[in-house]
Amino acid sequence: MPSKFLIASIFTFLFCFSTIAQEKEKKIKKLPKEVIVDSIIEIKKPFNPLSPAKAAFYSAILPGLGQAYNKKYWKIPFVYGAIGTGVYFYITNNKEYNRYRDAYKSRLAGYTNDEFYFDSEGNQLSTPRVTTESLERGQEFYRKNKDISLLVTFGFYALNIIDANVDAHLLQYNVDENLSLAPHYEFNEFDATSNLGLTLNFKF
Template sequence: MNKILSIGLLLFLIGNVSVFAQAKTDAVLKTKDTLKSVDIDPLTPAKAAFYSAILPGLGQAYNKKYWKIPLVYGAMGTSLYFYIDNKKKYNEYRDAYKSRLAGNPDPNYNYLSDSQLIQAQEFYQRNYSLSGFFVIGFYVLNIIDANVDAALIQFNVNQNLSLKPEISPDSVTLKSNLGLTINYRF
């Protein structure tokens, strides 16, 4: 009885294995295209720059580089804050100096001499001018970044071209030489 059961179990397992091992023979083999044609839109960088010019950060969103948007608004917002704050302080010192010349000295600024009021005006005037240039500079940098990033998205980057740092020992001086190797595989 045990022999019959073990022979039956063996035939059952062999039969199931052979059934699962059979493959579909009428399958059609398809070749894989490793060189896919990528459509390049020459207007993509111009669109990204235009979007960033309309609303700062919109070009970065168009390029799907969402992590850059807080950087754009942080840089422009900080510069704009310093522009407004320095402009307000410049106007305060200017008004205090003008009221002192008119004969109505401001009690908040009695501890400052005329030359100190003039120096404070010049200091804050210079700072609000620089802050204004920074606001404009970050705005332009935002547009340039969106344009360049959109152009580089279309650039073909693959593993055939690589740039690696290399440290090799010098046999004469026994010091390490640092260099870069450029490899291109065909």
């Protein structure tokens, strides 16, 4: 009899324990999602590995378009200002180079009717305002400036592409407010020395 009573008690205990566990499980399942989901978890924008390549491609097609893709609109006037300045100096030097070249070719052909044979009022002069040797030097000068202007223009165009690519890379770095980089200064009282450096802090 005692053994039967003991067995019955064990079965009763196990049954009650199982019932309590099932009830707890049902209560957990019925809890709203807001309670189960930890409010500390923050869903961030997914990382796009092709973003820098896209920004560079857009800037290569049209200068400033990559900056617009990165939402750095304030950089667009600087891009067009830099490239426009290079184009302006190229056109100006090319125009002056053509003037000197046309006059030089005319003189080599034996003509004395190029623009440098006339004064500001249109009267023909007996001797030209610019000699043939000066025309040669002028061509070299403006050709050199024209080439430099072209290189500068292409340089600004390349910088526009690089800037868009680098900006797109930096936008994907963690710039959370919980991250901080601050200067660190510490005075050592034992040997009267000081230590200076940078401290990186992260707030949880």
